[in-house]
Amino acid sequence: MTQSLEDYIEAIYILSRETGYTRVKGIAEKLHVSRPSVIQALKHLSENGFITQERYGYIHLTETGKQTATQVLKRHQTLTQFLITLGVSPEVAEKDACRIEHVVSQETMNTIEKFLHSQTKPKKRK
Template identity: 40%
Template sequence: MLEEQTEDESIITSTVEDYLETILVLCEEKGEAQITEIAKSLTPSRSKPSVTEFVTKLRRHGLVHYKKYGTVTLTKKGRKIAQKIKKRHDYLSSFLQMLGVSEDQSEEDACIMEHNLSKETGSRFEAFVRFLQKKEQEDVLKRFTKYLEQTQ
């Protein structure tokens, strides 16, 4: 059965998620985000005018605080969404690294995957990664690594 989206959820596209996650990371590192830093951090990088326009849109939807030529920070609502996306991204990246995918590639792939999973699948990935990270499951990962070595 399809879940009904609220008006707020309907504006949350993969692009919105990318911007919010980028702003979150920059704010965690520096306390705030500048338009220039956001433009450079997004993949692919964007022009300052297009970032300014998009950040203004995010402000209209109550997701960021921003004044022209000022810094960008997340609202409570924007932070909540960004933290969910970052958490999903981190679990996906960890899972891919457990599979032997390089860190750079796992980061890139996690960015693609994080936007296309249902809530149920995302929750299962998180649970499975937590399960594999338990000390008593080290053997599972070692056996998988050995399997990869034998088959390549």
């Protein structure tokens, strides 16, 4: 899946959680792209089994689409939290995480998750 399609599937997932539904207009507004761009991306997502769409209506993630979207969103949230932990401002961390999430290896993600988990464990007192 391309970086662009990952952004679309993540946007569909977030919008459906926030509003209960997803439409082309909402995706275009969220991603700051044109409606024709959204329609083209939706065609690819549908052909690959990630979404279903009612004609001129709501967009729904398939089970595969939901799994993919949650993985993309988790990477995004983990990277954002990691960058904030390092001292990056939340605004910059959010933007950078969006770029990094598409190229980071699974090994690096696992290491970042372990690091963040170790930071949230209560420290033992002597």
